[in-house]
Amino acid sequence: MADTTHTASFNRARSADESPVKRFFRATEIDTRLLGMVGAMLIIWIGFHFLSGGLFLTSRNLWNLSVQTASIAVMATGMVLVIVTRNIDLSVGSILGFVGMIMGVLQAELLPQLLGFNHPATWIITLFAGLLLGAAIGALHGVIIAFLNVPSFIVTLGGLLVWRGATWFVTSGRTVAPMDSTFRLMGGGTEGSIGATASWIVGLIACIAIVASIIHSRRQRKRFGFPRRPVWAEYFLSAVGCALVLGAVAIANNYGWPVNIARKYADANGIAWPEGGLFIAHGIAIPVLIAIAIGIIMTFISTRLRFGRYVFALGGNPEAAELAGIKTRWVTVRIFALMGMLCAIAAAISTARLNAATNAQGELDELYTIAAAVIGGTSLAGGMGTIAGAMLGALVMQSLQSGMVLLGIDSPLQRIVVGMVLVTAVWLDTVYRARAK
Amino acid sequence: MTEQRTPLVEMRNISISFGGIHAVDNASVDLYPGEVVALLGHNGAGKSTLIKILSGAYRRDAGEILINGEPAEIGNPRDAKKYGIETIYQTLAVADNVDAAANLYLGRELRTPWGTLDDVAMEAKAREVMGRLNPNFQRFKEPVKALSGGQRQSVAIARAILFNARILIMDEPTAALGPQETAQVGELIKQLKREGIGIFLISHDIHDVFDLADRVSVMKNGQVVGHARTEDVTKDEVLGMIIMGKVPAKAIPGPGAMQMA
Numbered sequence: 001m002a003d004t005t006h007t008a009s010f011n012r013a014r015s016a017d018e019s020p021v022k023r024f025f026r027a028t029e030i031d032t033r034l035l036g037m038v039g040a041m042l043i044i045w046i047g048f049h050f051l052s053g054g055l056f057l058t059s060r061n062l063w064n065l066s067v068q069t070a071s072i073a074v075m076a077t078g079m080v081l082v083i084v085t086r087n088i089d090l091s092v093g094s095i096l097g098f099v100g101m102i103m104g105v106l107q108a109e110l111l112p113q114l115l116g117f118n119h120p121a122t123w124i125i126t127l128f129a130g131l132l133l134g135a136a137i138g139a140l141h142g143v144i145i146a147f148l149n150v151p152s153f154i155v156t157l158g159g160l161l162v163w164r165g166a167t168w169f170v171t172s173g174r175t176v177a178p179m180d181s182t183f184r185l186m187g188g189g190t191e192g193s194i195g196a197t198a199s200w201i202v203g204l205i206a207c208i209a210i211v212a213s214i215i216h217s218r219r220q221r222k223r224f225g226f227p228r229r230p231v232w233a234e235y236f237l238s239a240v241g242c243a244l245v246l247g248a249v250a251i252a253n254n255y256g257w258p259v260n261i262a263r264k265y266a267d268a269n270g271i272a273w274p275e276g277g278l279f280i281a282h283g284i285a286i287p288v289l290i291a292i293a294i295g296i297i298m299t300f301i302s303t304r305l306r307f308g309r310y311v312f313a314l315g316g317n318p319e320a321a322e323l324a325g326i327k328t329r330w331v332t333v334r335i336f337a338l339m340g341m342l343c344a345i346a347a348a349i350s351t352a353r354l355n356a357a358t359n360a361q362g363e364l365d366e367l368y369t370i371a372a373a374v375i376g377g378t379s380l381a382g383g384m385g386t387i388a389g390a391m392l393g394a395l396v397m398q399s400l401q402s403g404m405v406l407l408g409i410d411s412p413l414q415r416i417v418v419g420m421v422l423v424t425a426v427w428l429d430t431v432y433r434a435r436a437k
Numbered sequence: 438m439t440e441q442r443t444p445l446v447e448m449r450n451i452s453i454s455f456g457g458i459h460a461v462d463n464a465s466v467d468l469y470p471g472e473v474v475a476l477l478g479h480n481g482a483g484k485s486t487l488i489k490i491l492s493g494a495y496r497r498d499a500g501e502i503l504i505n506g507e508p509a510e511i512g513n514p515r516d517a518k519k520y521g522i523e524t525i526y527q528t529l530a531v532a533d534n535v536d537a538a539a540n541l542y543l544g545r546e547l548r549t550p551w552g553t554l555d556d557v558a559m560e561a562k563a564r565e566v567m568g569r570l571n572p573n574f575q576r577f578k579e580p581v582k583a584l585s586g587g588q589r590q591s592v593a594i595a596r597a598i599l600f601n602a603r604i605l606i607m608d609e610p611t612a613a614l615g616p617q618e619t620a621q622v623g624e625l626i627k628q629l630k631r632e633g634i635g636i637f638l639i640s641h642d643i644h645d646v647f648d649l650a651d652r653v654s655v656m657k658n659g660q661v662v663g664h665a666r667t668e669d670v671t672k673d674e675v676l677g678m679i680i681m682g683k684v685p686a687k688a689i690p691g692p693g694a695m696q697m698a
Contacts, residue, residue, distance in 0.1 A: 221557075223557070224557050224560065224561045300553075303554075304553040306546050306554060309535070309543075312532070312534060312535055313532035313539070313543055316535060316582075317532045317533050320531055320543075322514070323492075323514050323526065324532075324543040325515040325518055325544035325545070326544050383534035
């Protein structure tokens with residue numbers, strides 16, 4: 001107890017000669033780096049909004065943005081763990097392509113023969129097969145990296161070529177379509193969204209979870225006599241968290257179905273077509289829910305489980321981790337297997353969204369995934385990175401891209417801009433970290 | 438001396454070579470409970486390599502290790518920990534990017550009934566242990582990278598005593614420290630000794646360890662020059678052993694002793 005009072009008075013003494021802004025950040029324990037990234041993203045959004053004549057910050061565009069981000073965001077969460085351990089995975093785009101193609105063939109050609117067309121189990125069998133395959137490919141990479149001591153750069157560069165080539169061989173380059181109707185829900189669209197009521201329910205559950213976790217962590221700190229945040233800071237964080245969640249739900253619910261689909265729906269269900277059109281909200285898209293769920297699970301894995309602790313310790317000092325008795329090689333294998341599974345989930349989202357499995361699916365995705373993780377604050381030197389940062393990084397990358405599409409910028413120029421932004425972002429981050437020391 | 442008791446550790450005729458070079462050649466050392474043995478020698482004399490065999494980082498080519506008189510099979514750091522052997526490395530082997538509590542429990546995390554990390558309990562215990570060791574230590578939430586050399590060293594030592602080490606290996610424990618911190622580590626060693634823990638101190642600088650040690654074992658070119666009780670020899674005589682391999686009268690010569698003409 002003496003310890004607590006000491007720390008408290010120590011903090012108070014320190015905060016007396018601090019500016020109000022600094023005091024605010026200390027009290028709320030907000031990560032200023034993450035906040036900086038949110039700020040940068042808002043600038044990008046507002047910039048595009050004005051340049052495009054008010055097209056960017058519309059519920060329709062933001063909803064699409066969220067769906068487009070999902071696949072890269074899912075893979076970026078795994079890339080964080082890979083990069084934290086001083087590895088790299090260049091093969092994620094090709095794994096996505098290969099697993100996507102296998103899942104496509106499975107649900108469009110093999111399973112209908114066995115189970116019949118549109119069988120309700122098709123999507124789940126397909127997804128499980130994809131997850132297993134992704135994990136197996138990732139584990140294979142991991143074993144070569146950890147036990148045969150081939151650098152991950154080389155192993156996954158090989159994987160990039162091998163799995164892209166293998167994708168071609170599955171169907172000799174033919175595109176497979178269409179996907180199973182249930183499977184397709186994972187890709188979003190009018191069908192693949194949960195509608196207004198369910199979205200509000202999800203939003204409310206999220207708000208309850210935010211408040212509960214803040215209360216829980218405060219209780220835990222109190223129980224062991226650790227310094228706590230001021231009460232106003234707890235209220236502030238709860239309020240901001242809930243406002244963000246409910247705001248996002250409101251935006252998703254503000255985007256209605258396209259007129260012709262709504263009309264079809266009205267006809268099919270015998271609803272009279274009202275004057276001025278029928279408004280049916282999309283709500284949150286299923287791929288976005290998947291991505292958020294993955295983000296929560298991966299954050300849990302990386303911060304609350306032993307495995308996550310080992311990943312970070314391994315990245316900070318591989319020798320120390322080994323000497324502490326951690327089975328570092330197996331940790332590496334598990335990281336790559338996990339990455340493979342996330343590629344499979346991303347493959348499900350993107351094939352479902354396209355309603356086809358193509359030969360070129362996921363090309364260059366490895367670079368966007370790495371860029372998202374790095375922009376999101378994952379250090380290539382190892383040991384540092386957060387899941388939330390990487391997902392936000394994916395959103396920043398996608399915002400840039402779809403903003404440029406809105407402005408009608410040619411794709412070669414888009415690539416130039418994305419490339420320059422990546423380099424600039426990492427440079428700024430280096431400057432920030434040097435100052436923070 | 439305590440020769441009649443069973444040694445805590447006995448390493449007999451240990452050899453290991455890397456690519457044809459005999460890093461350690463037929464070396465034997467022992468350690469009794471509550472005793473501090475300094476392992477001295479130049480850089481490259483083989484002392485760190487010898488001790489890494491005991492801590493499980495290297496696998497010996499020949500020889501045997503007895504713990505409490507029983508042959509022990511030590512193939513990796515986890516095996517060593519099972520025998521109560523804890524090592525504090527020269528290179529300050531802490532994971533830089535996680536906090537003190539995470540380092541203390543690295544590899545042996547406390548977990549809640551649901552299998553998740555019990556960070557709060559680990560931090561509470563870390564505060565308790567660190568409070569005993571270094572009462573000024575307050576920076577529990579920061580990554581170890583941000584700490585001073587002495588603070589990092591106290592984290593490494595706390596890590597060892599947290600798990601009730603019976604045999605403690607300290608490789609250049611004070612090399613990275615200032616004078617005050619060195620004195621602190623000295624105090625700590627005396628305290629651990631009273632608790633019956635056997636300690637190997639490894640150093641290339643005799644002044645660091647002479648006053649703390651009960652015995653010295655000197656190595657040169659991978660071989661043991663000799664063993665001596667510190668009360669029987671002077672610092673200069675030990676220096677002679679380190680530099681020339683010359684064994685004074687009251688010391689027990691080993692295979693690496695200079696052959697007298």
